Amino acid sequence: MKSTNTICAIATPAGHGAISVIRVSGTDAIIVGDKIFSSINKGKKLKTQKSGTLHFGMIVDDNEIVDEVIISVYKSPNSYTGEDAIEISCHGSVYIQQRVLQLLLKNDIKLALPGEFTQRAFLNGKMDLSQAEAVADLIASSSAASHKIAINQIRGGFSEELNLLRDKLIEFISLIELELDFSEEDVEFADRNRLQELLSNIKLKIKKLIFSFKLGNVIKNGVPVAIIGEPNVGKSTLLNALFNEEKAIVSEIAGTTRDAIEDVLNIEGVLFRFIDTAGLRKTTDIIESLGIEKTAQKIKQADLILLMVEATNNWQHISNQIKYTIDDYNIDDQQLIVLINKIDKNPIEASSIEGLQASFPKISFIQASAKNKTNIEELTSILKKTYDIHSIGENDIIVSNLRHYEALQQAFEALGRVEEGIKNEITGDFLAMDIRQVLHYIGEITGQISTDDILGNIFKNFCIGK
Amino acid sequence: MKSTNTICAIATPAGHGAISVIRVSGTDAIIVGDKIFSSINKGKKLKTQKSGTLHFGMIVDDNEIVDEVIISVYKSPNSYTGEDAIEISCHGSVYIQQRVLQLLLKNDIKLALPGEFTQRAFLNGKMDLSQAEAVADLIASSSAASHKIAINQIRGGFSEELNLLRDKLIEFISLIELELDFSEEDVEFADRNRLQELLSNIKLKIKKLIFSFKLGNVIKNGVPVAIIGEPNVGKSTLLNALFNEEKAIVSEIAGTTRDAIEDVLNIEGVLFRFIDTAGLRKTTDIIESLGIEKTAQKIKQADLILLMVEATNNWQHISNQIKYTIDDYNIDDQQLIVLINKIDKNPIEASSIEGLQASFPKISFIQASAKNKTNIEELTSILKKTYDIHSIGENDIIVSNLRHYEALQQAFEALGRVEEGIKNEITGDFLAMDIRQVLHYIGEITGQISTDDILGNIFKNFCIGK
Numbered sequence: 043m044k045s046t047n048t049i050c051a052i053a054t055p056a057g058h059g060a061i062s063v064i065r066v067s068g069t070d071a072i073i074v075g076d077k078i079f080s081s082i083n084k085g086k087k088l089k090t091q092k093s094g095t096l097h098f099g100m101i102v103d104d105n106e107i108v109d110e111v112i113i114s115v116y117k118s119p120n121s122y123t124g125e126d127a128i129e130i131s132c133h134g135s136v137y138i139q140q141r142v143l144q145l146l147l148k149n150d151i152k153l154a155l156p157g158e159f160t161q162r163a164f165l166n167g168k169m170d171l172s173q174a175e176a177v178a179d180l181i182a183s184s185s186a187a188s189h190k191i192a193i194n195q196i197r198g199g200f201s202e203e204l205n206l207l208r209d210k211l212i213e214f215i216s217l218i219e220l221e222l223d224f225s226e227e228d229v230e231f232a233d234r235n236r237l238q239e240l241l242s243n244i245k246l247k248i249k250k251l252i253f254s255f256k257l258g259n260v261i262k263n264g265v266p267v268a269i270i271g272e273p274n275v276g277k278s279t280l281l282n283a284l285f286n287e288e289k290a291i292v293s294e295i296a297g298t299t300r301d302a303i304e305d306v307l308n309i310e311g312v313l314f315r316f317i318d319t320a321g322l323r324k325t326t327d328i329i330e331s332l333g334i335e336k337t338a339q340k341i342k343q344a345d346l347i348l349l350m351v352e353a354t355n356n357w358q359h360i361s362n363q364i365k366y367t368i369d370d371y372n373i374d375d376q377q378l379i380v381l382i383n384k385i386d387k388n389p390i391e392a393s394s395i396e397g398l399q400a401s402f403p404k405i406s407f408i409q410a411s412a413k414n415k416t417n418i419e420e421l422t423s424i425l426k427k428t429y430d431i432h433s434i435g436e437n438d439i440i441v442s443n444l445r446h447y448e449a450l451q452q453a454f455e456a457l458g459r460v461e462e463g464i465k466n467e468i469t470g471d472f473l474a475m476d477i478r479q480v481l482h483y484i485g486e487i488t489g490q491i492s493t494d495d496i497l498g499n500i501f502k503n504f505c506i507g508k
Numbered sequence: 509m510k511s512t513n514t515i516c517a518i519a520t521p522a523g524h525g526a527i528s529v530i531r532v533s534g535t536d537a538i539i540v541g542d543k544i545f546s547s548i549n550k551g552k553k554l555k556t557q558k559s560g561t562l563h564f565g566m567i568v569d570d571n572e573i574v575d576e577v578i579i580s581v582y583k584s585p586n587s588y589t590g591e592d593a594i595e596i597s598c599h600g601s602v603y604i605q606q607r608v609l610q611l612l613l614k615n616d617i618k619l620a621l622p623g624e625f626t627q628r629a630f631l632n633g634k635m636d637l638s639q640a641e642a643v644a645d646l647i648a649s650s651s652a653a654s655h656k657i658a659i660n661q662i663r664g665g666f667s668e669e670l671n672l673l674r675d676k677l678i679e680f681i682s683l684i685e686l687e688l689d690f691s692e693e694d695v696e697f698a699d700r701n702r703l704q705e706l707l708s709n710i711k712l713k714i715k716k717l718i719f720s721f722k723l724g725n726v727i728k729n730g731v732p733v734a735i736i737g738e739p740n741v742g743k744s745t746l747l748n749a750l751f752n753e754e755k756a757i758v759s760e761i762a763g764t765t766r767d768a769i770e771d772v773l774n775i776e777g778v779l780f781r782f783i784d785t786a787g788l789r790k791t792t793d794i795i796e797s798l799g800i801e802k803t804a805q806k807i808k809q810a811d812l813i814l815l816m817v818e819a820t821n822n823w824q825h826i827s828n829q830i831k832y833t834i835d836d837y838n839i840d841d842q843q844l845i846v847l848i849n850k851i852d853k854n855p856i857e858a859s860s861i862e863g864l865q866a867s868f869p870k871i872s873f874i875q876a877s878a879k880n881k882t883n884i885e886e887l888t889s890i891l892k893k894t895y896d897i898h899s900i901g902e903n904d905i906i907v908s909n910l911r912h913y914e915a916l917q918q919a920f921e922a923l924g925r926v927e928e929g930i931k932n933e934i935t936g937d938f939l940a941m942d943i944r945q946v947l948h949y950i951g952e953i954t955g956q957i958s959t960d961d962i963l964g965n966i967f968k969n970f971c972i973g974k
Contacts, residue, residue: 053525053527053600054529055528057522058648058971060520061520062520062710063597070721080831096561096580107663109646133643134647137651137655138649180601181599181600184602185600186603333900344962479711505600508527
């Protein structure tokens, strides 16, 4: 599995800065390092240095000094990739970065493919596949929540959980196979009741992981919140109020800008993507089918739906709007938050709210004035509560990767077949086949089972230099 | 002079990448490092580690893992700044970079000002001021030539040269001062002839440095080449031909794009900035004074002037164009290159060229067809020869910094006053005063003489993290 080719890449962000780091990994990394590096201590060779040490000197190309640099030396297996490796910390001029890179290429080192360092770390057993994927997630993380999930995954909690399940399944399979060896004697080593119990237990755990994807996915990509409301109900005033109040938090999300289509708001580490939807059934009952269809699509993608209505003490009117919305878009009312806006103009009587709440017990009602910024914090507090990352413990496992989610679902289905098999008293060899299927899907996540296709798909999305 | 405050900054280019490096320098650097870092070898403390070593572990904020990192430990005086320092190599997510930075700030570490690390290196005697300035030049360098000058300067050649001059001047001054001590005895310790010789020698060296600025300045900022020619003479065709031919070289200049106003071409490591000028005296002799004035300004800024004329065997016609150009713009004919274009339409007879060359012996003539890309390489070869960076040796000193140039000029003028003083047989104390002036200006370059104003001006143009 080990690669003998030596690769290099600029590992720091593209562009101009104080320093840049160029990574080199592979059997020739230190050898070529010695060819192009001249230590300030004349005659000092990187080859004879200890792993994990830093060395000051010059990169020299054909007697010309390219830069004064610091080189980090890592010796196999004590490096990120598990191979011999050096990191050249040079001045952050684009020209110098290119010169150093060209010099390495001249010395028969290849330019690394995206994710190739991490792929090697995986192939050399430094991490499993789900940890490797977490590296990319970690680099892409732009909120406290997505960062937390990625860090947990990189630390190996998920892998550990999967390995525990795997061990149990292997124990299970070995009992059945023992049975097969003695099949003529009709011995049942594997107590079917115990098997059933073990299966239920594993299914429960996998189910929990599958469920966690709902949270993991929105945390990774941001929680889509669809806003429905008539044009003059105050949607943009609300968005402005939200963004003003949380300005300090918003500026923290580097990389995410409030683009034209979606407003992204970071509320205590969770990104919320506010999607303005156009169509809403007018109280006049004229439905523009095209508008409805577009809105329906957006609502389908949303995780939370914020219905904005204008304050009025004719609560029956509001109630109708809610009913229409639920019916038109087939909304689960647990997803719905109703914001009654413009209470500065029409204060709402307590009885109106009581009436509404009684009709729709699962819906959260907020009375607010976006214009005066009254009660806006009630909305943010509901959002916070719904996606509370503080409740995620260090050891909680949240699946956030679609590939893992799909593999877990397939494992779950295969477990169902095993359970069915036990119920139908099928023979041990068939049972074993189904269990091997479960193992296969779990192995795909950690990379015990992997094909070039799977690996290619995973690492192509990495940045170069990682 | 030593600062006791500890500073931090992201040292790698802004944005998203595989890894980022955060620098921390100052008395608390390693102490705070130990507060926020948890090694994989439990209980390992950075404080007890050797300088120049790397340590793998986690950055932990309030029991929450921020990232898996590698920390470089540098102990005073063996660091860039000369202070205790650490470099945190973390995953290149903007979110993580910000988290680590915030954690450092929370631990009373200050955000570094632009160039503050290098300023400390200067204040702690790790480098002199001209070397510190070369660090910024090196990072800004975008061509082989500007890189070479900066690297030479960073290596200390310039400083050494100045220190030699300084030592000689100090020797000179001490002889004169000895004389002053014995002034009543009318002894002349400082042989006036020897002094005069020493002065001439120093003046010659400073003159050479001053002259080198002409080359150093254009190399640093690119050689401005003004193109003059009538609208239909083929200027843009020529530029396209130049850029096509040198495409591979052009793409090497990261950071410099062919903007709307100037086309920048990298010819063997030197940047040439082609400035298209509008006005040229028509052969009809009607001069548009406004056009002439604008062109005159651009020509004044240019280092080379490329006059493009249309091929014709009426060489007197071309000769007139050249004469008008030289007269109108007051051009030194050594700066002028005349490119006779469209030889595909009107091939030029040898006798015509001979006639022109005889009239203008200092001008380089090129017969070309921009359209057919004929003889374009003759132009590039003349440009190459005029600014030949290959002729710059490793130890040649090229002044490229305006501040140094001005200080050298002032030193030169002060030297003139000393010389004048010897001639006029002024007394030793007045001579000493003038020599102290020379020392002052030289000291300004290396930073032996420096004010907060000078330092402030120099370091404010650095990037943060350097």
